[in-house]
Amino acid sequence: MDRLKRSLLDAPxxxxxxxxxxxxxxxDGVPVLEPELLREIVIKIIRKAEIEGVDKIVTPAAxxxxxxxxxxxxxxxPLVVIRKRSYGLEDEVSLTQQTGYSESEMxxxxxHAGEKVLVLDDVLSTGGTLRAITDALDHIGADVSDVVAVIKKEGPNELDESDIDVKTLINVDVVDGEVVITDADGDY
Known part of the structure:
Protein backbone atom coordinates (compact mmCIF):
# COMPACT_ATOMS: atom_id res chain seq x y z
CA MET A 1 0.00 0.00 0.00
CA ASP A 2 1.40 3.40 -0.90
CA ARG A 3 2.27 5.96 1.77
CA LEU A 4 -0.45 8.44 0.81
CA LYS A 5 -3.20 5.85 1.10
CA ARG A 6 -1.81 4.50 4.39
CA SER A 7 -1.40 8.00 5.86
CA LEU A 8 -5.03 8.83 5.07
CA LEU A 9 -6.36 5.57 6.49
CA ASP A 10 -4.39 6.31 9.68
CA ALA A 11 -5.45 9.97 9.85
CA PRO A 12 -7.08 11.11 13.10
CA ASP A 28 -3.23 20.55 7.93
CA GLY A 29 0.52 20.40 8.56
CA VAL A 30 -0.01 17.90 11.40
CA PRO A 31 0.87 15.23 12.25
CA VAL A 32 4.46 15.39 10.99
CA LEU A 33 5.00 15.29 7.22
CA GLU A 34 7.53 12.58 6.52
CA PRO A 35 9.89 13.26 3.58
CA GLU A 36 9.01 9.90 2.03
CA LEU A 37 5.33 10.84 1.84
CA LEU A 38 6.08 14.25 0.32
CA ARG A 39 8.47 12.67 -2.19
CA GLU A 40 5.83 10.09 -3.21
CA ILE A 41 3.24 12.83 -3.73
CA VAL A 42 5.61 14.99 -5.78
CA ILE A 43 6.54 12.07 -8.04
CA LYS A 44 2.84 11.27 -8.58
CA ILE A 45 2.07 14.91 -9.41
CA ILE A 46 4.95 15.13 -11.90
CA ARG A 47 3.79 11.92 -13.60
CA LYS A 48 0.13 12.97 -13.69
CA ALA A 49 0.24 16.71 -14.44
CA GLU A 50 0.70 18.30 -17.83
CA ILE A 51 3.96 20.17 -17.15
CA GLU A 52 5.45 20.41 -20.63
CA GLY A 53 6.11 24.07 -21.38
CA VAL A 54 4.72 25.32 -18.07
CA ASP A 55 6.08 28.75 -17.16
CA LYS A 56 4.93 28.87 -13.52
CA ILE A 57 3.38 26.78 -10.77
CA VAL A 58 0.58 28.66 -9.00
CA THR A 59 -0.59 27.66 -5.53
CA PRO A 60 -2.70 29.20 -2.78
CA ALA A 61 -1.26 29.93 0.66
CA ALA A 62 -0.82 28.11 2.92
CA PRO A 78 9.21 28.83 -10.89
CA LEU A 79 6.58 29.12 -8.16
CA VAL A 80 3.98 31.84 -7.49
CA VAL A 81 2.13 31.77 -4.16
CA ILE A 82 -1.32 33.33 -4.06
CA ARG A 83 -1.26 35.32 -0.84
CA LYS A 84 -3.96 36.34 1.63
CA ARG A 85 -2.63 39.89 1.80
CA SER A 86 -2.19 42.59 -0.76
CA TYR A 87 1.26 43.91 -1.53
CA GLY A 88 -0.03 46.56 -3.91
CA LEU A 89 2.40 45.53 -6.64
CA GLU A 90 1.76 46.47 -10.24
CA ASP A 91 -0.62 44.02 -11.98
CA GLU A 92 -1.73 42.46 -8.66
CA VAL A 93 -5.08 40.69 -9.11
CA SER A 94 -7.47 40.11 -6.23
CA LEU A 95 -9.90 37.22 -5.95
CA THR A 96 -12.47 36.16 -3.39
CA GLN A 97 -11.84 32.70 -1.98
CA GLN A 98 -15.07 31.19 -0.69
CA THR A 99 -15.04 27.73 0.83
CA GLY A 100 -17.43 25.81 3.03
CA TYR A 101 -15.44 27.13 5.97
CA SER A 102 -14.60 30.77 5.23
CA GLU A 103 -14.47 33.65 2.78
CA SER A 104 -11.41 35.83 2.23
CA GLU A 105 -9.57 37.92 -0.31
CA MET A 106 -6.46 36.51 -1.98
CA HIS A 112 0.76 37.47 -16.88
CA ALA A 113 -1.35 37.00 -20.00
CA GLY A 114 -0.09 34.21 -22.21
CA GLU A 115 1.87 32.41 -19.51
CA LYS A 116 1.26 28.70 -19.17
CA VAL A 117 0.59 27.76 -15.53
CA LEU A 118 0.07 24.64 -13.45
CA VAL A 119 -2.30 25.11 -10.50
CA LEU A 120 -1.51 22.92 -7.48
CA ASP A 121 -3.42 22.61 -4.19
CA ASP A 122 -3.59 20.24 -1.25
CA VAL A 123 -7.32 19.40 -1.12
CA LEU A 124 -10.36 19.79 -3.35
CA SER A 125 -13.37 19.95 -1.05
CA THR A 126 -15.96 22.62 -1.87
CA GLY A 127 -14.06 23.76 -4.97
CA GLY A 128 -14.35 27.40 -3.92
CA THR A 129 -10.63 28.09 -3.80
CA LEU A 130 -9.77 26.38 -7.09
CA ARG A 131 -12.75 27.98 -8.81
CA ALA A 132 -11.70 31.47 -7.68
CA ILE A 133 -8.09 30.84 -8.75
CA THR A 134 -8.96 29.51 -12.20
CA ASP A 135 -11.44 32.37 -12.75
CA ALA A 136 -8.74 34.92 -11.79
CA LEU A 137 -6.15 33.24 -14.04
CA ASP A 138 -8.67 33.31 -16.89
CA HIS A 139 -9.25 37.03 -16.22
CA ILE A 140 -5.47 37.62 -16.36
CA GLY A 141 -5.26 35.72 -19.65
CA ALA A 142 -2.98 32.98 -18.37
CA ASP A 143 -3.20 29.53 -19.97
CA VAL A 144 -3.99 26.93 -17.30
CA SER A 145 -2.27 23.77 -18.52
CA ASP A 146 -3.51 21.64 -15.63
CA VAL A 147 -5.10 21.76 -12.17
CA VAL A 148 -4.00 19.17 -9.60
CA ALA A 149 -5.18 18.62 -6.02
CA VAL A 150 -3.53 15.91 -3.95
CA ILE A 151 -6.71 14.84 -2.12
CA LYS A 152 -10.36 15.15 -3.17
CA LYS A 153 -13.06 14.92 -0.53
CA GLU A 154 -16.16 13.21 -1.89
CA GLY A 155 -19.27 15.27 -2.37
CA PRO A 156 -20.48 17.99 -4.68
CA ASN A 157 -18.18 20.93 -5.37
CA GLU A 158 -18.24 24.14 -7.38
CA LEU A 159 -16.25 22.60 -10.23
CA ASP A 160 -18.71 19.79 -10.95
CA GLU A 161 -20.69 21.89 -13.43
CA SER A 162 -17.64 23.63 -14.93
CA ASP A 163 -15.26 22.74 -17.72
CA ILE A 164 -12.34 22.68 -15.24
CA ASP A 165 -10.81 19.22 -15.09
CA VAL A 166 -9.08 18.72 -11.75
CA LYS A 167 -6.69 15.80 -11.49
CA THR A 168 -6.38 14.25 -8.05
CA LEU A 169 -4.08 11.64 -6.56
CA ILE A 170 -6.62 10.12 -4.20
CA ASN A 171 -10.31 10.60 -3.41
CA VAL A 172 -11.66 10.05 0.10
CA ASP A 173 -14.74 10.22 2.27
CA VAL A 174 -15.17 10.09 6.03
CA VAL A 175 -17.71 7.46 7.07
CA ASP A 176 -18.51 6.56 10.67
CA GLY A 177 -15.35 8.22 11.96
CA GLU A 178 -12.97 6.62 9.47
CA VAL A 179 -11.37 7.68 6.22
CA VAL A 180 -12.58 5.60 3.28
CA ILE A 181 -10.61 5.58 0.01
CA THR A 182 -13.11 5.95 -2.82
CA ASP A 183 -10.65 6.21 -5.72
CA ALA A 184 -6.96 5.54 -5.31
CA ASP A 185 -6.25 6.74 -8.84
CA GLY A 186 -7.98 9.98 -8.09
CA ASP A 187 -9.31 11.24 -11.43
CA TYR A 188 -12.94 12.19 -11.62
Whole structure:
Protein backbone atom coordinates (compact mmCIF):
# COMPACT_ATOMS: atom_id res chain seq x y z
CA MET A 1 0.00 0.00 0.00
CA ASP A 2 1.40 3.40 -0.90
CA ARG A 3 2.27 5.96 1.77
CA LEU A 4 -0.45 8.44 0.81
CA LYS A 5 -3.20 5.85 1.10
CA ARG A 6 -1.81 4.50 4.39
CA SER A 7 -1.40 8.00 5.86
CA LEU A 8 -5.03 8.83 5.07
CA LEU A 9 -6.36 5.57 6.49
CA ASP A 10 -4.39 6.31 9.68
CA ALA A 11 -5.45 9.97 9.85
CA PRO A 12 -7.08 11.11 13.10
CA UNK A 13 -10.71 12.24 12.78
CA UNK A 14 -12.06 15.22 14.67
CA UNK A 15 -15.59 16.56 14.75
CA UNK A 16 -16.05 20.24 14.04
CA UNK A 17 -19.56 21.69 14.09
CA UNK A 18 -21.10 18.34 13.15
CA UNK A 19 -18.60 17.72 10.36
CA UNK A 20 -16.16 14.80 10.53
CA UNK A 21 -12.79 16.14 9.50
CA UNK A 22 -9.60 14.17 8.91
CA UNK A 23 -6.33 15.70 10.13
CA UNK A 24 -3.48 15.06 7.70
CA UNK A 25 0.02 16.47 7.15
CA UNK A 26 -0.78 17.49 3.56
CA UNK A 27 -3.98 19.38 4.38
CA ASP A 28 -3.23 20.55 7.93
CA GLY A 29 0.52 20.40 8.56
CA VAL A 30 -0.01 17.90 11.40
CA PRO A 31 0.87 15.23 12.25
CA VAL A 32 4.46 15.39 10.99
CA LEU A 33 5.00 15.29 7.22
CA GLU A 34 7.53 12.58 6.52
CA PRO A 35 9.89 13.26 3.58
CA GLU A 36 9.01 9.90 2.03
CA LEU A 37 5.33 10.84 1.84
CA LEU A 38 6.08 14.25 0.32
CA ARG A 39 8.47 12.67 -2.19
CA GLU A 40 5.83 10.09 -3.21
CA ILE A 41 3.24 12.83 -3.73
CA VAL A 42 5.61 14.99 -5.78
CA ILE A 43 6.54 12.07 -8.04
CA LYS A 44 2.84 11.27 -8.58
CA ILE A 45 2.07 14.91 -9.41
CA ILE A 46 4.95 15.13 -11.90
CA ARG A 47 3.79 11.92 -13.60
CA LYS A 48 0.13 12.97 -13.69
CA ALA A 49 0.24 16.71 -14.44
CA GLU A 50 0.70 18.30 -17.83
CA ILE A 51 3.96 20.17 -17.15
CA GLU A 52 5.45 20.41 -20.63
CA GLY A 53 6.11 24.07 -21.38
CA VAL A 54 4.72 25.32 -18.07
CA ASP A 55 6.08 28.75 -17.16
CA LYS A 56 4.93 28.87 -13.52
CA ILE A 57 3.38 26.78 -10.77
CA VAL A 58 0.58 28.66 -9.00
CA THR A 59 -0.59 27.66 -5.53
CA PRO A 60 -2.70 29.20 -2.78
CA ALA A 61 -1.26 29.93 0.66
CA ALA A 62 -0.82 28.11 2.92
CA UNK A 63 -1.15 24.35 2.54
CA UNK A 64 -0.29 24.21 -1.15
CA UNK A 65 3.10 25.80 -0.55
CA UNK A 66 5.06 22.75 0.66
CA UNK A 67 3.79 20.55 -2.17
CA UNK A 68 4.37 23.18 -4.83
CA UNK A 69 7.83 24.07 -3.52
CA UNK A 70 8.87 20.44 -3.77
CA UNK A 71 7.44 20.15 -7.32
CA UNK A 72 9.23 23.38 -8.27
CA UNK A 73 12.54 22.03 -6.97
CA UNK A 74 12.12 18.79 -8.94
CA UNK A 75 11.03 20.43 -12.21
CA UNK A 76 12.83 23.81 -12.15
CA UNK A 77 9.48 25.51 -12.78
CA PRO A 78 9.21 28.83 -10.89
CA LEU A 79 6.58 29.12 -8.16
CA VAL A 80 3.98 31.84 -7.49
CA VAL A 81 2.13 31.77 -4.16
CA ILE A 82 -1.32 33.33 -4.06
CA ARG A 83 -1.26 35.32 -0.84
CA LYS A 84 -3.96 36.34 1.63
CA ARG A 85 -2.63 39.89 1.80
CA SER A 86 -2.19 42.59 -0.76
CA TYR A 87 1.26 43.91 -1.53
CA GLY A 88 -0.03 46.56 -3.91
CA LEU A 89 2.40 45.53 -6.64
CA GLU A 90 1.76 46.47 -10.24
CA ASP A 91 -0.62 44.02 -11.98
CA GLU A 92 -1.73 42.46 -8.66
CA VAL A 93 -5.08 40.69 -9.11
CA SER A 94 -7.47 40.11 -6.23
CA LEU A 95 -9.90 37.22 -5.95
CA THR A 96 -12.47 36.16 -3.39
CA GLN A 97 -11.84 32.70 -1.98
CA GLN A 98 -15.07 31.19 -0.69
CA THR A 99 -15.04 27.73 0.83
CA GLY A 100 -17.43 25.81 3.03
CA TYR A 101 -15.44 27.13 5.97
CA SER A 102 -14.60 30.77 5.23
CA GLU A 103 -14.47 33.65 2.78
CA SER A 104 -11.41 35.83 2.23
CA GLU A 105 -9.57 37.92 -0.31
CA MET A 106 -6.46 36.51 -1.98
CA UNK A 107 -3.97 38.17 -4.30
CA UNK A 108 -2.04 36.93 -7.33
CA UNK A 109 1.17 38.64 -8.35
CA UNK A 110 3.58 37.93 -11.20
CA UNK A 111 1.29 35.90 -13.46
CA HIS A 112 0.76 37.47 -16.88
CA ALA A 113 -1.35 37.00 -20.00
CA GLY A 114 -0.09 34.21 -22.21
CA GLU A 115 1.87 32.41 -19.51
CA LYS A 116 1.26 28.70 -19.17
CA VAL A 117 0.59 27.76 -15.53
CA LEU A 118 0.07 24.64 -13.45
CA VAL A 119 -2.30 25.11 -10.50
CA LEU A 120 -1.51 22.92 -7.48
CA ASP A 121 -3.42 22.61 -4.19
CA ASP A 122 -3.59 20.24 -1.25
CA VAL A 123 -7.32 19.40 -1.12
CA LEU A 124 -10.36 19.79 -3.35
CA SER A 125 -13.37 19.95 -1.05
CA THR A 126 -15.96 22.62 -1.87
CA GLY A 127 -14.06 23.76 -4.97
CA GLY A 128 -14.35 27.40 -3.92
CA THR A 129 -10.63 28.09 -3.80
CA LEU A 130 -9.77 26.38 -7.09
CA ARG A 131 -12.75 27.98 -8.81
CA ALA A 132 -11.70 31.47 -7.68
CA ILE A 133 -8.09 30.84 -8.75
CA THR A 134 -8.96 29.51 -12.20
CA ASP A 135 -11.44 32.37 -12.75
CA ALA A 136 -8.74 34.92 -11.79
CA LEU A 137 -6.15 33.24 -14.04
CA ASP A 138 -8.67 33.31 -16.89
CA HIS A 139 -9.25 37.03 -16.22
CA ILE A 140 -5.47 37.62 -16.36
CA GLY A 141 -5.26 35.72 -19.65
CA ALA A 142 -2.98 32.98 -18.37
CA ASP A 143 -3.20 29.53 -19.97
CA VAL A 144 -3.99 26.93 -17.30
CA SER A 145 -2.27 23.77 -18.52
CA ASP A 146 -3.51 21.64 -15.63
CA VAL A 147 -5.10 21.76 -12.17
CA VAL A 148 -4.00 19.17 -9.60
CA ALA A 149 -5.18 18.62 -6.02
CA VAL A 150 -3.53 15.91 -3.95
CA ILE A 151 -6.71 14.84 -2.12
CA LYS A 152 -10.36 15.15 -3.17
CA LYS A 153 -13.06 14.92 -0.53
CA GLU A 154 -16.16 13.21 -1.89
CA GLY A 155 -19.27 15.27 -2.37
CA PRO A 156 -20.48 17.99 -4.68
CA ASN A 157 -18.18 20.93 -5.37
CA GLU A 158 -18.24 24.14 -7.38
CA LEU A 159 -16.25 22.60 -10.23
CA ASP A 160 -18.71 19.79 -10.95
CA GLU A 161 -20.69 21.89 -13.43
CA SER A 162 -17.64 23.63 -14.93
CA ASP A 163 -15.26 22.74 -17.72
CA ILE A 164 -12.34 22.68 -15.24
CA ASP A 165 -10.81 19.22 -15.09
CA VAL A 166 -9.08 18.72 -11.75
CA LYS A 167 -6.69 15.80 -11.49
CA THR A 168 -6.38 14.25 -8.05
CA LEU A 169 -4.08 11.64 -6.56
CA ILE A 170 -6.62 10.12 -4.20
CA ASN A 171 -10.31 10.60 -3.41
CA VAL A 172 -11.66 10.05 0.10
CA ASP A 173 -14.74 10.22 2.27
CA VAL A 174 -15.17 10.09 6.03
CA VAL A 175 -17.71 7.46 7.07
CA ASP A 176 -18.51 6.56 10.67
CA GLY A 177 -15.35 8.22 11.96
CA GLU A 178 -12.97 6.62 9.47
CA VAL A 179 -11.37 7.68 6.22
CA VAL A 180 -12.58 5.60 3.28
CA ILE A 181 -10.61 5.58 0.01
CA THR A 182 -13.11 5.95 -2.82
CA ASP A 183 -10.65 6.21 -5.72
CA ALA A 184 -6.96 5.54 -5.31
CA ASP A 185 -6.25 6.74 -8.84
CA GLY A 186 -7.98 9.98 -8.09
CA ASP A 187 -9.31 11.24 -11.43
CA TYR A 188 -12.94 12.19 -11.62
Missing amino acids: IIEKEGYQYFVHPIS MGIHISTAVSLMTDI YINDV
